[in-house]
Amino acid sequence: MVKKGHLFSFFAILIVAGVIMAMIAQPIIHNVKLGLDLKGGFEVLYQVEPLKAGQKIDKDTMSNAVAAINKRINVLGVSEPNISIENGNRIRVQLPGVKDEKRARKLLSTTANLTFRDYKDRLMLDGSDLVPGKAKVGFDNLNKPLVTLRLKDPNKFAKVTRKIMNENPNVLVIWLDYQKGDSFLKQVNKKKHKFISAPSVDSVLNTSDVQITGMSSVQEATTLKDLLNSGSLPVKMKEIYSNSVGAQFGQDSMKETLFAGAIGVAVIFLFMLFFYRLGGLIADITLVFYVFIVMGVFVGLQAVLTLPGIAALILGIGMAVDANIITLERIKDEIRSGKTILSAFRAGNHRALPTVVDANITTIIAAAVLFVLGESAIKGFAVMLLISNIITFITSIYGARLFLGLLVHSKLLNNKPGLLGVKRSDIREN
Template identity: 55%
Template sequence: MVKRGRILAFFLIVLLVGNLMGFSTNGILKNIKLGLDLQGGFEILYDVKPINANQKVDRDLLLSTVSALNKRINVLGVSEPIIQIEGNDRIRVQLAGVQDQEKAREILSTQAKLTFRDVFDQKLLDGGDLQEGGAAQSFDDKNRPIVTLTLKDADKFGQVTQQILSMKPNNLMVIWLDFIDGVDSFAAESQKDPSQQKYLSAATVSQVLNTKNVMISGNFTIEEAKQLADLLNAGSLPVDLHEVFSTSIGASFGELALHDTIFAGLIGIALIYLFMLVYYRFLGFIAVVALSIYIWLILVVFDWMNAVLTLPGIAALILGIAMAVDANILTYERIKEEIRAGKSMMSAFRAGSKHSFRTILDANLTSIIAAVVLFYYGTSSVKGFATMLIISILVSFVTAVWGSRLLLQLWVNSRFLNNKVSWFGVKKSQIRDIHEYNEEELVVRGPLRNADFIKHHRIYFMVSGAMTVIGIIALLTMGLNLGIDFASGTRIEIQAPNHQLTKDVLTKEFDELGYKIEDITLAGNNNEMSISRFVGVLSKEEVAKVKAHFVDKYGVEPNISTVSPTVGKELAKNAFKGIMFASLGIVLYVAFRFEWYFGFATIVSLLHDAFLIITIFSILRIEVDLTFIAAVLTVVGFSVHDTIVTFDRIRENMKIKKRVKTYDDLAEIVNKSLIQVMARSINTVLTVLIASGVLWIFGAESIKNFSLALLVGLIAGAYSSIFIAAQLWLVMKAKTLGKTKTKPKDKEKDYDPEPQV
């Protein structure tokens, strides 16, 4: 008898959650902060240097510097800046949505040290003599913009003016901002055109002034006068800041990247939903409901965390959807197996859920290990990718393991699905009488039931070995096309929709600017985009000069990134550490949860996958940047994810078989285990390839290399899990057969001492 109350409960839950999603999604999307790569802005990493020999850069000084930078950012009016202390002597600043990036850059790095000097550059007063908040923008008697200052001590100012008055005819009070000893001088600056002079003003002192109120006049605009007053009120920086890394992204670039990536994501999600509905039918419908809740929950958690959404973060979300599907596929394939074994619908649901839980747990934990290492060693947008990946894995575990099963359980317990095996994609002809099974028999069904994946394991090893040799030769002869993230230098990206760019024209323009370009890459349907790289780090003045040139030439502001040699080496070192520690952590976990042989086979498999990606990028001369490392670590996590599913089935079948005494016994277990997980492996890889494929085809230009690395790595991971890891474990495990202590006659009877490996 059908229990309609369970079905009604299902629809009520779906309706309730659907309404909650509908009412809250728009608000959540509006609240989520976009990173600078999605709305434009810039990011700078500063080395913090002491301003004198007696100063020590410690935590307190770094915090004081952060506080001073925050005051300056308030001058800019930027909402929700990100200022982070990194290591012992670095500060990273991210400002998204800044309209005038060069102005912001100047305000951040200027010392804003005000000094009053005589014509011989002797310091008479400094910013410490000003009252706090005593600077203001005003107008003189001719309605010209000026800056008024309020001093702490009128008598001191009187003494200073008297000293200057005694220096006739050199009775000028020169007011400087950021005077540099040994570099700046009034004598040199006074010979320049007034618009080029560095000092703010040089006023004649004709009488002793015992006053607290001082006026700075100059060729100010109202905006310049207000900015100067704000800077003086914010105070001078307690340290020197040396720029070692920077990247800037125009607002149009960010808007286009956001549009393209969201469009790619919607296509990917739609294709994944369609695949699940077509292949898994009713189970696919449950999965679509659970995945929709999963996406909404991720956005809710991201909003609660007040996190910043970056372009790689969106890619991680889309990839996370594909990985969340895997948990559903694992459960559904096990349920279908139990149905084919002749179990009732309720028994099949319980058994399938139970058997898949441990596999899902192990697989997700290994992926989290890779994501945590990525977060620890990553910087900026890579941390954003890792954060979203961790959230995705945790939320998918909740929705796929509990949410999806709860919804399906309501239908199963209603008994409505009894005898409706076709709703699960199972034909009645595939169902076997449960009484026909032998206790230790490993039964496989489907079109691959007679396949032998073990027979040609030597060929698999030879193919992988040949690919490895090709990779080594490629790396030794061609190396990697390292981006400036690792090689250091400057990267200039131009996107001019109404122009067709050429290498000759761009090379000529950079020659005119005085820069020798190492490499120019053209992209876009009409070569409207170019990426130019050269050795050497541009200063902030040079960055402004290059931007102004291309704005005049093409009407667009280029994106400019600079990386110092020191930072480039550090990033390369951290990338190597990240891959090594992630691999080590995963292998140790697999060895602990399974056995040492499984752990060894896993590390060979994941190194195989990572090296294959590196080989492809070396041969095709594709640029290797920070997102490439994120892709490699993601592939490492996913490859082990896939390998664990296979190993878990082998371990389970070893317990069923019980008596494993010959190589043939072991080979049968491995081969049938591979057949049993093949449908799951193919379907999971398809969903992840859909996600990464649409990102590569339709996503933003800046993550195409990232998406390509994922595509190559995920295909390699699916191949290595089945044809490398499982086969290698078989070869190693076979050598241990018969080494346990048994009677000689038993060994002679039950064990073939020379297995055909």
Template identity: 50%
Template sequence: MVKKWRIVAFFLIVILLGGLMSQTAMGIAKNINLGLDLQGGFEILYEIEPADSEQDEVTEEMLNATVSALDQRVNALGVSEPYISIEGEDRIRVQLAGVEDQQTAREMLSTEADLTFRDTDDNLLLSGDSLEEGGASLEFDAQSNEPVVAITLEDSEEFGEASQHVIEEFSPPDDRLVIWLDFDEDEHSYEEEVMEEDPEFLSAPGFPRGPLYTSNVQIEGGFSVEEAEFLAEVLNAGSLPVDMEEIYSNAVGASLGEQAMESTIYAGFIGVALILGYMMVYYRFMGIIAAITLAAYIYIVLAIFQWMQGVLTLPGIAALILGVGMAVDANIITYERIKEELKYGRSVMSAFKAGSRKSLSTILDANITTILAAGVLFYYGDSAVQGFAVMLIVSIITSFLTAVYGSRLLLGFWVKSRVFNKKPRVFGVKESEIREL
């Protein structure tokens, strides 16, 4: 007796799943963060050295502090989903997707931002440590309306003592407090720079009215609005605790990234369509079930990745397509087992149960070994390889659930409804291939 309610349940599940996918798939796809290889941007690999010449090795604390400082600088650029990772013992990789002004980003990342206040003999009077956290901002001078950088110091006494030192120890025109950014004792000196048309120091204010005890200081350097804003952002991000040398960079234009995205999606669509066409031709009705579960697999993987706030890259798309192959492989193993059982003369119900049971261990072994390989790639790989590994693990787990349990559920509705009893052709088996028990 045909159990029609099972067929109705099948169509209800398919309709609900199709409706959910059609309503939410575009939103999920738009909200997925794209890597720099898909939307353009650039990446830089830095080699780290201790800023203190007396220290020989880069410590883990230095690397973590540098990553934190770089992260603050990237936030000032307004970059969404930056990727900053420590590689090895002395390297840091920075990936910035969607950055248009790459030169400004490179300068902001590499600038040490070591703000110092010195006298005209280059003696240190105040360091950037005296700057209040987040205390730098772009302002406009009340008299000249020129852009300046306003900074707030933690202790007004320190600035007063520095100005007192300048007044007492120096006579005009050397009674100035010289403000430097990234002062280098081997390369910089006030005596030489003051003769230049465009000196390296930011400004050199004097104190004609006596010592100035204040915590609010304006840095005037003939800045443009962009330069003053850039300096304020760098100062707020903090100085770097190490020296960084750029040893590798890779830039991807936005148009190139868009072309890569379109080409990859197009190739993936053709590949998946060919696979589904083969499955439906060779496995008949079971191929239709495989097509439904594969569509569900792709939707679920993208939804999980968007929920994880992951960054989708070209290797990630490759892992997604690889997961399609694993899902198809699981379906083929199961369907071939079912066909073999039908050829031995078993009933459709018995063949379905036996084929599903016997194929499970083989599918499980293949998925576990692939997940282990992905785990090794994640542990030892760099950022691109790690992204591939994460997507691969998500894809494998999802493909296992959809291809094994999802396919078994949907096919089970039809088998258990008994509508296919004595109809082996529906499963791709001819009557002439069936042996006598």
């Protein structure tokens, strides 16, 4: 006699779960953050070096550098950047969707330490004398671009201009990232200017507004304005690696990966149905739940999906199938030994559990090691693998056991071993 209560519970849970998945599918898809290998963009790895002699590169210094980089990334308009500190003195920056790689490089790595010096390269003013965030792009009478700055103390500027106007030549040299050994006079003689501009000072200027001219284009003026408004970097950053991925290439990679993954999953589904019949159907259902839960957790953690992440997700599907196969094979062995469907279900689950647990624990350990010791894409793979492994255990063991257990306890499978892939001729009589 079939127990309808268990069957009702089976279909009720299935329907409710299906409705929930239908409701959350679109929000999950729309909120997935794609890495630059899928979306296209720019990645660069910097070696952080001291800006001044005796400067220590410690955690605080690295945190300040990351904060400064974040400000500059905001200027680029990147909505989903990824900035990570590696090996204590390296910073990896990933900028999905960035198209102007040259401008991105300049904004990220330029120290942006603005100084005003005389012709002998003596320091007159520096960035600390400026009002933060007040740099603007403007145009002169000839419609040439310039950058306007706001000084904190106009009296100090008056003293500087009074001193400069009495020198010969009476120029106030404006430098960006002046380094020891740079020389205004030498660069003028060689006609190779590292400084921004060197306007002549013919009168005392008691003003808080300063103009920087000599910009060759509006883009150059805009970049300088953005650098000054985002603040100077507290360190030097030496580029040691970079990678650029075109948007079309990223999209093609994602399509090809998802297509290959879909074929693989479809083959797995058919394999489970062919060899394990109703048990395989239950396994396929739990695999669908697995994918939804993994992506939901991934989006909830605001993680970035990359090609290695997709590989880890598909690997997790394989592990989930493996856990189901181990359990279903144990159940089939128990049925072949002559036990009833209910007894075989209980014994098979009990015998399979230690093997599945051991397999999951070893994978978790491997993923943890990859996360601790790996970098960039390896860490992304490890995170997805950890998430997949934990959810695999939940869905494959408890989810599949719940659904199959409801059908077994409903007595629908009594005396029907074929529904679990066992031939009657293979059953040994006690």
